[in-house]
Amino acid sequence: MKILLISDIHSNAVSLRKILDYEKNIDKIICAGDHVDYGLYPKDVLEMIEAYNVTSVRGNHDDHMIRIWKQISQGIEQNEFKWIHHNADILEQRDIDFLENLPKTISFDIENVGYVLQHQWKENSYETIQSEYHFDQFWAEKYTGNLQGDFEKRIIFGHTHRQGIHYVANDKLWINPGSISYRRPDDPTKDAHYMILQGEEILFKQLPYDKTKLMNEVMKWEGKIKKSDMDVALFFFSENE
Incomplete structure (x- = not known):
């Protein structure tokens, strides 16, 4: 069984389409x-997620989108753009309903491997599980x-945008495929990061993609979007590097 594992798309339909085609x-x-959030094509992304029947969970930026969309629809003034x-x-409302209906946590089995899928370990934190004790505690709960x-x-x-595998014991590990859009400032690579799970193998993948369309669209918003x-x-x- 060949599984494509992605995370932190952030409205980047260009990189998502490249991965799906590749x-x-x-x-x-x-x-x-x-x-x-933090990208240009949110509707296109959600349409692909639905069309490809992606098994997915709701992330903190998805929650943030739901809150902001509802505030705007209620006429609450936004202080910045x-x-x-x-x-x-x-x-649209249908898209927000789709995000709201995504679970926060999913668990499933593939052959003789058990999985728990969740965007982040702790809310409002970039902490990751470092010990077998915390792994066992999380596993028992989820x-x-x-x-x-x-x-x-x-x-x-997902959440940290850092691609990696962390073992806490021989048969206990957590996986982060990285982001298909953004890295942290100390890891400025610009390829789409994701993973392939195939049998017992976990394959790290980094795929270059053409960003011309993204840059052309970004430039239309210069002077309108908050500078940061x-x-x-x-x-x-x-x-450019």
Whole structure:
């Protein structure tokens, strides 16, 4: 079974489409949340997530979008204009309903491996699970699959935008595929980061993609979007190093 694992799309339909076109013979797609905000094409992203029947959870930026969209629809004045407001102007009630209906946590089994999928470990934090104790505690609270006895336990997180695998024991690990859009300032690579799960293998993937369309659209909003939000988009969607 070949599984495509993505996270933190942030309205980047260009990189998402590139990955979907590039990766062939995918049996299942899993997303660890943050579908919208900080990007340009939120509706396109949600349409692809639905069309490809992606198994997905709701991230903190998805929650933020729901809050902001409802505030705007209720006529509550916004003090600044950021990508979240740009996205909210594009999305409709149906899109917000779709985001609201996404669960915060999912657990499932694939062959003899159990999984728990959640966007982040702790709310309002970039902390990650470092010990077997905290892993076991999280697993006991969240896992609702059918496997019993000895089996490999895997947690899938997003949120940090840092691609990696962390083992806390031989059969206990968490996986983060990274973001298909953005990295942290100390990791300024501009490729789309994701993973492929195939059998027992976990494959790190980094895919270059053409950002011309993104940059052309970003430039239309220069002087309108809050400068800090604009700077992020200009850096990661520029082809310059």
